[in-house]
Amino acid sequence: MFVVKRKELSLRERLFLPEIARALGHSLRAIFKPKITRQYPEEGLPTTEVTRGQPRLVVKEDGAMACVSCGLCEAACPAYAITIDGQETDRFIEREPERFDIDMLRCILCGFCEEACPKDAIFMSDELELADYSREALKYDIEKLKRPKAALQKRIDYVYRINERWRSSSSTS
Amino acid sequence: MTKIIIDGVEIEADPKQPLIRACHDNGVDVPMYCYHPGLSPVGSCRICQVEVKQGEMPPRIMVACKTPVAEGMIVDTRAPKAHAARRECLEFLLKNHPLDCPICDKAGECDLQDFAFAEGQGEGRSVEPRRKLDKRKSLGDVIVLDEERCILCSRCVRFFEDVTKKPQLTVSELGSRSTISTFMDRPLQGNYQGNLADVCPVGALTLKKFRFQARVWNLEKHFSTCGECSRGCSITVEILRRREVKRIRPRYNPDVNKWWMCDVGRFAFDRFNEEERIEGAAVRDAQGRLVETGVSDALAKAADILKVHPSPAIVASPWLTVEEGEVLLALAERAGVAAAFVAPPPNDLADDLLHTGDPCPNRRGLVELGLAAISAEEALERIGAGKSAILVGERVVELLGEEALEDLPAALRLIAFVRHPVHAPATNVCIGVPTAVERTGTWINVDGGRGPIAAARPAPPNVRPLTSTLAALAELIQRQEAPA
Numbered sequence: 001m002f003v004v005k006r007k008e009l010s011l012r013e014r015l016f017l018p019e020i021a022r023a024l025g026h027s028l029r030a031i032f033k034p035k036i037t038r039q040y041p042e043e044g045l046p047t048t049e050v051t052r053g054q055p056r057l058v059v060k061e062d063g064a065m066a067c068v069s070c071g072l073c074e075a076a077c078p079a080y081a082i083t084i085d086g087q088e089t090d091r092f093i094e095r096e097p098e099r100f101d102i103d104m105l106r107c108i109l110c111g112f113c114e115e116a117c118p119k120d121a122i123f124m125s126d127e128l129e130l131a132d133y134s135r136e137a138l139k140y141d142i143e144k145l146k147r148p149k150a151a152l153q154k155r156i157d158y159v160y161r162i163n164e165r166w167r168s169s170s171s172t173s
Numbered sequence: 174m175t176k177i178i179i180d181g182v183e184i185e186a187d188p189k190q191p192l193i194r195a196c197h198d199n200g201v202d203v204p205m206y207c208y209h210p211g212l213s214p215v216g217s218c219r220i221c222q223v224e225v226k227q228g229e230m231p232p233r234i235m236v237a238c239k240t241p242v243a244e245g246m247i248v249d250t251r252a253p254k255a256h257a258a259r260r261e262c263l264e265f266l267l268k269n270h271p272l273d274c275p276i277c278d279k280a281g282e283c284d285l286q287d288f289a290f291a292e293g294q295g296e297g298r299s300v301e302p303r304r305k306l307d308k309r310k311s312l313g314d315v316i317v318l319d320e321e322r323c324i325l326c327s328r329c330v331r332f333f334e335d336v337t338k339k340p341q342l343t344v345s346e347l348g349s350r351s352t353i354s355t356f357m358d359r360p361l362q363g364n365y366q367g368n369l370a371d372v373c374p375v376g377a378l379t380l381k382k383f384r385f386q387a388r389v390w391n392l393e394k395h396f397s398t399c400g401e402c403s404r405g406c407s408i409t410v411e412i413l414r415r416r417e418v419k420r421i422r423p424r425y426n427p428d429v430n431k432w433w434m435c436d437v438g439r440f441a442f443d444r445f446n447e448e449e450r451i452e453g454a455a456v457r458d459a460q461g462r463l464v465e466t467g468v469s470d471a472l473a474k475a476a477d478i479l480k481v482h483p484s485p486a487i488v489a490s491p492w493l494t495v496e497e498g499e500v501l502l503a504l505a506e507r508a509g510v511a512a513a514f515v516a517p518p519p520n521d522l523a524d525d526l527l528h529t530g531d532p533c534p535n536r537r538g539l540v541e542l543g544l545a546a547i548s549a550e551e552a553l554e555r556i557g558a559g560k561s562a563i564l565v566g567e568r569v570v571e572l573l574g575e576e577a578l579e580d581l582p583a584a585l586r587l588i589a590f591v592r593h594p595v596h597a598p599a600t601n602v603c604i605g606v607p608t609a610v611e612r613t614g615t616w617i618n619v620d621g622g623r624g625p626i627a628a629a630r631p632a633p634p635n636v637r638p639l640t641s642t643l644a645a646l647a648e649l650i651q652r653q654e655a656p657a
Contacts, residue, residue, distance in 0.1 A: 070275030071388035086385040094308070095276045095385045118275045 047126035049158035052111050055102060056125040056147040058156075065146070066121035069097040073113035073122055081106035082113065100142040104130055114159065123152045123159065177246040186242040193221050193237035201250055204259065204288040206266070206374045207326035208238035211432045212335050215239070218326050219262045220288065224252035234258050256292070263293050269304045269349065270375070271321045279376030281389040285324065304349050312342075313360035315436060316369050316378050320352045323377035329353060329369045336433060337365050337526060353377070364528060367439040371422060371432070382440060383420050387413045396424060398616055398624030399438040400492055400534040400609050404527050405618030406430035406438060410610055410629040418442040418610055418629070428622060435528045444608075450592050451605035453635035463594055468604060468637055469645075475588045475602045476649035479508065482561035482586050488552045488573070489514040489544065490566025491533030494614025494626065497639045498535075498542045501565055504647040513555070514539050515572045516546035529619050538617030549573050553581075561586040566639065567608055570595055590639060606639050607632040 012018060038045075047053070055073075058066040069086035087098035113122050125147060132138050149156070174185040179201050186195035191214055196203045206218040216239035225240065226232040226247040234255055237248075249255065267289060274280045306320035330342045330353065341361055345354045355361060361369075369378045392411035399406040399421070407426035413419045421442050423434035454471030455463040466474075479485060487505050489498070491514050505512035516533050523530025533539075533546075540546060547555070549572055556562040562585065564570065570578060570591055578597040581587070585599040590606050611632040616624040632638075 068276050069385075070280070071391065072275065074388075075390065086387075088385050093276065 041129075045128060047128070049126075049154040051126045051128070052109055052124040053126045053128045054104060054107065054109065054124070054130065055111075055113050055122050055145070056127070056152060057100065057142065057145045058121050058123060058149050058152060059146050060149055064091060064093075065096050065142075066119055066149075067097050067100065068093060068095045068119055068121070069100070070095075070118065072116040072118060076112040076116035078110060078112060079106045079108050081108075097142060100145060102140050102145060104138045104140055105135060120156065123155045125152060125155065175242050175244045177242055177244070177248060179248045180250055188242050188244075190242060191238050192223070192225070192235075192240045192242055192246070192248065195242050196223070196237060196248070196250065203237050203250055204284070204292070205238060206284060206324060207328060209328050209331075209372060209432075212328060212331040212372075215327060215331070218266065218324065220259055220266070222255055222258045222262070224249040224255040260292055260294070263289060264298070266324050267293065267297065268299050269321070270324065271303060273319075273322060273376070277322065277376035278379050278384060278386075278389070279373075283376060284374040306350075306352060310352075310354075311360070311381075312355060312369075312378075313362070313366060315366040315381060316361060317381050317384065318353060319377050319379070322375050323353055324375055325351055325353070326374055328372045328374065329378055332365075332368060332372050336368070337363060339363065364435045364437060364522060364524065365433065365526065367436045368423070368433050380420075387419045392419055393629070395610075395627050395629035397610070397626045397629060398534070398618075399434060399441075400616065400626070401435075401438040401441050401532065402522070402527075403529045403531040403533055403536055403619040404429065405534055405616055405622065405624035406434045406527060407624070408434060408438070410442075412610075412630050415630050418445045429618065429620075429624075430527055433527065435522075435526075437522060437528065442610075445610050450633070451594050451603050451636075452633045453605060455594055455603040457601050461598075463596070463600070463603065468635065468642060471602050471604050472642065472645050472649060475604075475646055478561055478586045478588065478601055479650055482559075484508060484510050484559065485561040485563050485586075485588070486510070486552075486555040486559045487512040487563045487565065488547075488556060488569065489539070489564075490569035490572065491516055491536060491539065491546075492568055492609060493535060493539060493566045493639070494612070494616060495535065495538045495542065496614045497566070497643070498539050498544055500640045500643040500647070502543060504563075504643050504650075507647045507650050511545065512543075513545040513547045513552065514566075515549055515552050515569060517549065517572055531619065534618070534624070535616040537619060537621060538615070541617065549577075553577050556585070556587075557581060559585075561588070564589040564591060564595075565643070566590065567592045567606055590642060604642055605633075605636040606642075607636050611636070612638055 060066050069084045071084055074082045074084050081103045083101040084097055085099040086095050088094060089096045111124050114124050175188045176183060177186055179196055179199060184199050193203050193208055204220045206220050208214050216236045219236055221237040222234050223237045224232045225235045280286060308319050308321055310318040310320055312318050325344060327344060333339060333341045341355055342353055344351055346352055370380045392413055395410045397408050397410045399408045406429055407424040409422045409424045410418060411420040421439050423430055423432060425432055453465060454468045455465050456471050456474050458464045485508060487510055489501055501512050519530040520532060522528045553573060581599040583598040586601045587599040588602045589595045589600055590604045592606055594603050609626055610629040613628050614626055618624055
């Protein structure tokens with residue numbers, strides 16, 4: 001038979017008062033240390049250009065969509081989150097999306113759409129928050145996805161820089 | 174038959190055929206732009222160059238589309254010299270070809286894109302800007318031409334020369350300004366313009382109706398048969414997201430339509446995309462309104478009507494398949510009457526190429542089964558003479574005329590197997606039927622050839638096949654008669 005013999009506590013240990021005082025000392029010292037918790041959601045998460053948030057569509061400086069609804073992001077999307085219908089326009093670039101839906105509940109933020117896009121029209125923004133009261137509201141349509149180019153500029157520059165590095169390392173000619 | 178060697182394999186080839194045909198028939202892939210099996214070869218694009226050794230001569234680079242097959246030829250399609258020659262041709266073709274693929278409707282089924290991907294180089298060496306031409310030149314009601322994308326293969330020019338025998342297009346201007354144009358920029362004419370978009374190896378000639386509608390890799394392709402005339406051309410029905418018919422294209426069938434089809438059949442898909450239809454069935458209630466019900470209830474009501482008012486006039490649509498015709502005949506036999514189908518008079522679209530002018534795709538099949546072909550007037554007379562009538566099949570209301578049905582006496586009991594609700598006061602029962610892209614069956618064309626039609630998309634859940642609903646009605650009639 002296995003018997004655990006408890007240690008006899010001394011009077012000092014049985015009082016607990018010195019231990020309480022020691023704990024209060026810890027708390028007192030922590031007050032003056034720098035804070036490591038964040039007051040989310042009042043205080044947002046720090047993002048950089050590497051942050052792969054939700055995909056957003058680029059609106060060029062002239063107000064037109066950069067997207068020509070070629071459907072490559074739709075084809076590349078592993079989660080089948082994107083649905084696109086095209087239409088004709090009178091501009092020099094003859095085609096623009098009539099409907100561009102991303103089902104944010106399906107989106108896995110993989111960034112394949114950004115990689116597939118031949119027209120620099122879709123980029124992973126630094127918007128990360130995704131909460132709403134209904135599923136329908138999380139199926140984002142074209143109006144919810146539009147962002148001016150300036151808002152995405154940091155990410156665009158980053159993607160160009162990364163692509164340049166790829167090109168210089170894999171170039172054969 | 175002549176014996177030749179292609180890529181080290183000895184094969185037998187037809188000496189009347191060009192070499193490229195022998196290559197393709199034996200599974201050797203040779204690129205082509207200007208060559209089309211249905212058109213006379215010209216050898217203008219030079220992309221099909223292969224190395225050919227004949228007799229004692231040293232091997233030479235030749236275009237496979239203009240070289241006839243000759244005894245003892247030794248062909249090497251993968252020789253380094255041939256490959257280099259093709260690559261250089263491709264570079265010249267791509268020199269002025271815009272990098273439009275994300276916008277271009279042809280992307281995904283484009284020969285230039287495929288061969289550039291397979292054999293071309295990743296980057297262009299040209300430093301000069303590309304030529305600037307008209308990107309939206311309208312050629313009539315059907316086709317729009319993008320001059321920048323055109324590689325001047327002249328397939329479209331030869332299509333009008335060889336197939337319709339009424340030349341309309343030509344290559345005008347010289348050098349880098351060369352474009353495809355009609356005389357005095359007149360719009361294209363005729364019933365076969367849509368084929369230009371199929372014939373064009375790049376995205377230069379596109380259909381106005383399909384322009385920017387869908388990406389081709391999203392289209393589900395289903396083999397079927399055209400139902401706009403009694404020729405019964407083999408077609409491919411292309412469906413977007415399992416719902417909408419986006420495009421109909423001809424499918425190669427050497428006995429019927431070769432590679433072509435007419436514009437009437439090509440653009441006849443709008444009626445498949447109409448939203449309004451009977452899903453399930455509708456019966457007229459005591460207040461005289463058409464109320465939606467289940468198919469079984471509607472069939473029971475129809476059987477009750479036929480019990481009180483026997484020997485109905487049975488009028489079918491000419492779009493009935495042979496299988497549906499057979500079930501309809503069984504129903505007519507059970508009801509003790511003769512069945513007939515409405516055959517509209519020939520239209521003026523007939524030509525010596527494909528269109529027969531007879532709008533009934535299955536006239537021969539139904540007549541051989543034993544259904545009589547009657548005119549709309551005769552059909553209305555038959556319906557008006559009896560106490561009850563059965564209308565069967567899509568478009569039968571359209572052929573009889575909606576106003577004519579409105580004028581029928583309200584005492585008449587009309588049972589309609591139709592797609593759209595029939596609001597005529599005589600209608601008592603409406604049962605929904607699937608359209609030609611939602612059912613399977615066979616049409617027999619004017620020459621007796623069998624044209625299978627296939628379900629390209631699922632019918633709405635409560636729309637049962639016509640064969641099933643007609644057979645169920647026949648059975649109900651019999652069950653009512655049996656105890657008596």
